[in-house]
Amino acid sequence: MLQGTLDLLILQTLLLGPAHGHTIAHAIERRSEDVLQVEHGSLYPALHRLENRAWIASFWGTSENNRKARYYRLTPAGRKQLIEQTSRWERLVHAVNRVLRPAEEQ
Amino acid sequence: MRLSRYFRRTQWDAERAREVEAYLEIETADNIARGMTSAAARHAARRKLGNPTLIREEIYRMNSIGFVEILWRDLRYASRLLRKNPGFTLAAVASLALGIGANTAIFSVVHTVLLRALPYPQPNQLVHVGGIDRPVDVTIPEYAFWKEHAAAFSSAAGLRGVSNQTLITGEKQESIDVLTVTAGFFRTLGVTLALGRDFDSAETQPNGPQAVILSDSLWRRSFAGDPQVLGRVVRLGEGSYTVAGVAPRGFWFPQSADAFVPLRPAGNLSDRGFNTEMIARLKPAISLRQAQAEMATVTEDYRRASADPDYTGLSVIPYREWIVGDVQTKLLLLFGAAGLLLLIACSNLAGLILARLAARQKEIAVRLALGGSSSRLLRQFFTENMLLGLAGSLAGLLGAHWLLKGLVAVIPFQLPASAPIQLDLPVLAFTLAIALGAGLVFSLSPFFSSSRLDVHETLKASGRSTGTGGVRQRTRNILVVSQVALSMTLLVAAALTIQSLYRMHQERLGFTPQGLITFWTPPTPARRRNPVALWNFEAALLERLRAEPGVRSAAAINVLPLTSQNNFPVQREGHPEQSIGGMEIRLVTPGYFEAMGIPVLRGRSFNDHDTSSAAPVILVNETVARRWWPQGNPLGDRVVPCRFQGKDLDGCKEMPREVIGVAGDTKTVELKAPPRPTIYIPAAQATWYTGGMNWVVRGNLSPTFAGELRRAVVQMDPHQRVDRVRTMDEILASITADSRFDAWLFGAFAALALALTAIGIYGLLSFTVARRTNEFGTRMALGASRADVLRLVLKQGVALTAAGLVIGLAGALALARSLSSLLFGVGPTDPFSFAAVSLVLLGVGLLASYIPARRATKTDPMVALRYE
Numbered sequence: 001m002l003q004g005t006l007d008l009l010i011l012q013t014l015l016l017g018p019a020h021g022h023t024i025a026h027a028i029e030r031r032s033e034d035v036l037q038v039e040h041g042s043l044y045p046a047l048h049r050l051e052n053r054a055w056i057a058s059f060w061g062t063s064e065n066n067r068k069a070r071y072y073r074l075t076p077a078g079r080k081q082l083i084e085q086t087s088r089w090e091r092l093v094h095a096v097n098r099v100l101r102p103a104e105e106q
Numbered sequence: 107m108r109l110s111r112y113f114r115r116t117q118w119d120a121e122r123a124r125e126v127e128a129y130l131e132i133e134t135a136d137n138i139a140r141g142m143t144s145a146a147a148r149h150a151a152r153r154k155l156g157n158p159t160l161i162r163e164e165i166y167r168m169n170s171i172g173f174v175e176i177l178w179r180d181l182r183y184a185s186r187l188l189r190k191n192p193g194f195t196l197a198a199v200a201s202l203a204l205g206i207g208a209n210t211a212i213f214s215v216v217h218t219v220l221l222r223a224l225p226y227p228q229p230n231q232l233v234h235v236g237g238i239d240r241p242v243d244v245t246i247p248e249y250a251f252w253k254e255h256a257a258a259f260s261s262a263a264g265l266r267g268v269s270n271q272t273l274i275t276g277e278k279q280e281s282i283d284v285l286t287v288t289a290g291f292f293r294t295l296g297v298t299l300a301l302g303r304d305f306d307s308a309e310t311q312p313n314g315p316q317a318v319i320l321s322d323s324l325w326r327r328s329f330a331g332d333p334q335v336l337g338r339v340v341r342l343g344e345g346s347y348t349v350a351g352v353a354p355r356g357f358w359f360p361q362s363a364d365a366f367v368p369l370r371p372a373g374n375l376s377d378r379g380f381n382t383e384m385i386a387r388l389k390p391a392i393s394l395r396q397a398q399a400e401m402a403t404v405t406e407d408y409r410r411a412s413a414d415p416d417y418t419g420l421s422v423i424p425y426r427e428w429i430v431g432d433v434q435t436k437l438l439l440l441f442g443a444a445g446l447l448l449l450i451a452c453s454n455l456a457g458l459i460l461a462r463l464a465a466r467q468k469e470i471a472v473r474l475a476l477g478g479s480s481s482r483l484l485r486q487f488f489t490e491n492m493l494l495g496l497a498g499s500l501a502g503l504l505g506a507h508w509l510l511k512g513l514v515a516v517i518p519f520q521l522p523a524s525a526p527i528q529l530d531l532p533v534l535a536f537t538l539a540i541a542l543g544a545g546l547v548f549s550l551s552p553f554f555s556s557s558r559l560d561v562h563e564t565l566k567a568s569g570r571s572t573g574t575g576g577v578r579q580r581t582r583n584i585l586v587v588s589q590v591a592l593s594m595t596l597l598v599a600a601a602l603t604i605q606s607l608y609r610m611h612q613e614r615l616g617f618t619p620q621g622l623i624t625f626w627t628p629p630t631p632a633r634r635r636n637p638v639a640l641w642n643f644e645a646a647l648l649e650r651l652r653a654e655p656g657v658r659s660a661a662a663i664n665v666l667p668l669t670s671q672n673n674f675p676v677q678r679e680g681h682p683e684q685s686i687g688g689m690e691i692r693l694v695t696p697g698y699f700e701a702m703g704i705p706v707l708r709g710r711s712f713n714d715h716d717t718s719s720a721a722p723v724i725l726v727n728e729t730v731a732r733r734w735w736p737q738g739n740p741l742g743d744r745v746v747p748c749r750f751q752g753k754d755l756d757g758c759k760e761m762p763r764e765v766i767g768v769a770g771d772t773k774t775v776e777l778k779a780p781p782r783p784t785i786y787i788p789a790a791q792a793t794w795y796t797g798g799m800n801w802v803v804r805g806n807l808s809p810t811f812a813g814e815l816r817r818a819v820v821q822m823d824p825h826q827r828v829d830r831v832r833t834m835d836e837i838l839a840s841i842t843a844d845s846r847f848d849a850w851l852f853g854a855f856a857a858l859a860l861a862l863t864a865i866g867i868y869g870l871l872s873f874t875v876a877r878r879t880n881e882f883g884t885r886m887a888l889g890a891s892r893a894d895v896l897r898l899v900l901k902q903g904v905a906l907t908a909a910g911l912v913i914g915l916a917g918a919l920a921l922a923r924s925l926s927s928l929l930f931g932v933g934p935t936d937p938f939s940f941a942a943v944s945l946v947l948l949g950v951g952l953l954a955s956y957i958p959a960r961r962a963t964k965t966d967p968m969v970a971l972r973y974e
Contacts, residue, residue, distance in 0.1 A: 020128070020129075020132075021125065021128075021129050022129050022132045022133060022136075039156065040129065040154060040155045040156055040161070041155070041156035041157070041160065041161055044122065044125065044126065044161050044165065045161060045164045045165050045168065048122070048165045048168060049168060052168065063128075063132060065132075065135055067128065067131055067132060067135070068124075068128060069125075069128045069129075069132065070121070070124075070125040070128060
């Protein structure tokens with residue numbers, strides 16, 4: 001997974017509502033139809049990083065099957081960041097595609 | 107970003123641990139829901155998560171500032187290690203503290219005395235004018251001639267030493283130091299008086315009005331800083347002086363004084379003595395070289411004007427050089443010696459650290475194997491060494507404070523310091539610099555060798571060092587060799603200065619100092635005006651002293667040997683070619699030669715019949731007799747004081763005198779110089795002399811003896827002062843004080859160096875022996891005798907020592923050459939000293955090797971081999 005994309009995906013996932021680490025990982029995997037595999041070894045540090053930047057906030061809650069879990073939710077700053085990063089991502093994808101297209105024509 | 111995350115990390119970490127745990131539980135539950143057994147489910151969850159500790163560590167690191175964090179951790183680890191090895195730490199800190207302390211203390215002195223510019227405007231224009239190949243002080247005629255004819259001088263001044271006098275202002279009496287200076291003294295130094303004016307032309311005439319210039323401190327102390335002080339008349343000694351001016355605040359001169367009075371020609375013989383120190387300020391465009399060239403021309407002119415073909419002339423040197431003079435050489439040598447000591451301490455410390463590193467090889471290897479990066483390890487060692495350096499410097503700084511006090515107190519020579527000698531900011535900067543330098547020096551070696559650590563080799567070797575040891579061994583050898591070399595340098599310096607001191611004590615004095623007590627009686631004001639009364643008092647005192655119990659003999663002389671000089675021209679009657687310009691004149695009472703133990707080689711000594719009404723008589727010393735009557739008999743011949751090459755000097759009340767005896771030579775002015783030509787005149791016949799007398803009394807030197815003599819004088823005249831009561835041995839001790847100081851100092855430095863080197867050699871060989879236990883065991887198992895093993899180890903120690911000796915020889919020669927001005931009676935390349943030092947070092951090397959060598963022979967082959 002590209003550096004920084006995990007952050008973007010986490011923020012995007014949290015746009016739908018608060019979730020704990022396990023759910024976030026599963027959500028990403030499901031929505032990418034299992035193309036993107038989230039390594040938990042990097043998930044938790046990423047969550048921590050985002051929280052340090054105050055883009056997400058955390059609280060302890062109870063999971064679907066009644067277990068204590070740490071939930072994360074998007075902060076207003078995170079929302080802004082998500083919009084910014086999404087557009088930057090789209091620009092990047094667009095640019096990469098433009099570079100790749102001539103190759104298809106050959 | 108929240109700052110708190112740096113401080114609440116433990117709590118944060120616990121949260122993460124719980125979060126990870128929560129994840130595991132959820133994943134396990136999911137897995138069970140998928141039909142796994144609970145154990146398998148948990149296992150799969152764990153596998154999916156990866157290493158929870160690594161995750162926590164990564165998050166932990168996010169919450170830290172790497173560099174500070176690591177430094178802090180290293181510091182804590184280092185201080186724990188150092189605390190765990192108190193022996194090593196103490197040795198390291200103590201040797202560093204010693205080196206750094208000594209250097210700091212000596213640098214404080216060097217900084218103040220040598221590096222500070224003289225506190226005058228354009229100090230480089232100031233020069234000292236002094237005689238060549240004769241006493242440096244000049245005569246009054248010379249001073250006047252040079253001042254007028256040397257075009258290189260913009261101004262010049264003369265001065266005479268400080269004298270202690272009584273100042274009477276109204277009701278108050280105090281004893282002050284008075285410096286006698288010519289007009290222009292302050293102008294030459296470039297100093298403007300705070301109040302008033304310089305001495306005027308009338309005040310510098312032989313019988314003109316007297317004036318005084320006050321120092322700022324005296325003005326504030328005794329005149330309450332009164333701005334109306336100018337013109338006030340004060341009593342100083344026996345005269346009335348008008349206050350002419352006040353020197354500015356903070357004015358400094360090497361001879362510190364409370365007041366300045368005019369130096370004026372006496373108009374008699376004393377003007378012709380070498381008794382005036384001359385300074386001058388060069389014109390701005392004149393370089394020192396040009397001034398020196400001009401001195402030769404003026405010397406020519408003076409030679410013609412004075413019709414003295416033997417006149418050797420005057421030369422100029424920078425005034426700063428004159429002030430610091432010998433002190434510069436001494437301080438630099440001291441500084442050098444302290445530097446060498448610090449180097450030895452550093453290399454010793456490097457050796458210690460290397461040995462410790464070797465002992466820690468397994469720890470290092472384990473840390474490397476567990477993933478510690480080698481740069482982290484280096485940083486760790488560096489932190490440890492720097493911590494040692496810091497501790498050593500702090501201890502050294504503390505020590506320097508005391509050392510400096512002691513040093514300034516015991517230095518027997520005058521330190522011409524224009525500012526207080528103290529540990530100030532530049533000195534602290536210097537200490538910091540040498541501490542860092544020392545830290546780097548002794549850290550370098552471990553740095554070099556540990557980056558080459560090979561994990562597998564070390565672990566495989568399981569404690570026995572092999573392979574990588576080679577590099578380290580060579581480093582340690584180099585360290586020990588350099589220690590021996592540096593010690594050699596200091597030891598040679600010590601040997602030479604100690605020998606000089608010994609030679610000085612061996613000098614033939616020409617008199618017997620043991621059992622002699624001396625004191626000085628300055629004439630009372632009344633008797634100073636009446637030379638006959640003065641002599642009558644002295645003659646009576648002589649009688650009185652001889653009658654004192656415990657006195658074997660007593661006499662008096664105007665100038666004691668080795669304390670001062672008093673010379674004027676003397677000629678052999680009828681032989682103008684036989685004139686001695688700087689003849690030392692001594693006025694003595696009868697019994698002087700007997701009391702001093704000076705042999706009278708021919709003729710007779712003075713007796714009570716040589717009075718002022720009897721025929722004028724004189725004794726010459728051997729040197730004069732040899733020079734003027736190489737073959738003939740001096741007795742009955744006549745000499746004329748105050749005559750020079752047929753010309754009589756003005757204002758002299760001497761007369762031709764018949765030689766009645768030849769006295770043995772004595773050391774005259776300097777212990778290091780051969781006896782000077784001297785004549786002895788009976789004090790009874792020197793009716794012109796109004797100065798004081800030095801009494802020499804030979805008797806039982808009981809503790810109360812001096813007090814009894816003093817009482818005897820006061821009983822004769824309660825107004826008579828008795829000063830400078832000293833034994834002759836004390837006088838001699840004060841003369842050799844400089845040399846004794848040199849010898850002690852170099853001796854102490856050398857002893858410390860020797861001890862450090864011995865420890866260095868011992869440490870190295872102990873280490874080697876421990877490492878080669880196996881080898882020795884094998885050798886002995888294969889038939890080597892204990893003597894063989896002993897020889898093997900000793901050979902290594904001796905080889906290292908010998909290598910150090912050879913290298914040290916060059917350094918020792920260099921240091922000895924710069925030492926040569928301090929030496930006496932021994933050359934800087936004295937083969938005896940070099941041989942003795944080499945032997946001592948070899949002996950110490952052998953001794954230091956012997957203990958580890960013996961330990962090697964104790965190796966039990968069975969134990970050593972089983973150890974494998």
